[in-house]
Amino acid sequence: MTRIEKLEELISKDEIQDRVKELAEEIERDYQGNEIIVISVLKGAFIFTADLLRYLTIPSQVEFLAVSSYGSSTKSSGVIRIIKDLDVNIQGKNVLLVEDIVDSGLTLNYLKHNLKSRLPASLKICTLLDKPDKREVEIYADYVGFVIDDYFVVGYGLDYSEYYRNMPGINLLPEEYL
Ligand code: IMP
Numbered sequence: 001m002t003r004i005e006k007l008e009e010l011i012s013k014d015e016i017q018d019r020v021k022e023l024a025e026e027i028e029r030d031y032q033g034n035e036i037i038v039i040s041v042l043k044g045a046f047i048f049t050a051d052l053l054r055y056l057t058i059p060s061q062v063e064f065l066a067v068s069s070y071g072s073s074t075k076s077s078g079v080i081r082i083i084k085d086l087d088v089n090i091q092g093k094n095v096l097l098v099e100d101i102v103d104s105g106l107t108l109n110y111l112k113h114n115l116k117s118r119l120p121a122s123l124k125i126c127t128l129l130d131k132p133d134k135r136e137v138e139i140y141a142d143y144v145g146f147v148i149d150d151y152f153v154v155g156y157g158l159d160y161s162e163y164y165r166n167m168p169g170i171n172l173l174p175e176e177y178l
Contacts, residue, residue: 007171024055042066044100047157101129
């Protein structure tokens with residue numbers, strides 16, 4: 001089965017870059033004079049994080065976390081487990097958690113509470129995409145790239161069954177593919 005189908009583009013590569021740059025400017029303004037630890041949630045946020053970091057000029061470190069969620073490939077079950085933890089202690093640090101997309105909010109809610117329990121000086125959340133329609137817990141990101149309708153999207157780090165992460169824009173995956 002070929003995986004290089006032509007999908008309908010929702011957000012282009014250039015639109016993403018312009019927005020990521022704006023987000024970096026917003027983050028810089030808020031953290032003026034401070035250092036941050038950027039925590040990227042694998043695998044979905046790896047490309048977004050790489051671009052965001054390159055636009056940031058404040059002193060930044062980067063760390064990675066990986067989570068697994070039991071459930072179908074398109075819907076989180078809410079049972080979330082950290083499968084790769086941070087390599088550093090974040091106590092007393094300014095932490096910026098970077099996610100690819102917030103859907104039910106269950107993953108982010110779990111990570112927020114987990115990281116808060118490690119006593120960072122501050123914790124903010126940045127997500128490239130926000131799909132508010134299916135939210136199951138009340139959770140808000142401090143920085144949001146794009147708010148989208150309830151589509152399943154792939155590309156720019158986001159996958160379906162581990163494919164499509166390498167597409168440069170955000171694309172719609174038709175229902176019949178799911
Ligand atoms: P939540 O826990 O339901 O908010 O789901 C968050 C996670 O589900 C994200 O970090 C993604 O890994 C995945 N996810 C949710 N919606 C999409 C989508 O449209 N495309 C690709 N992955 C998605």
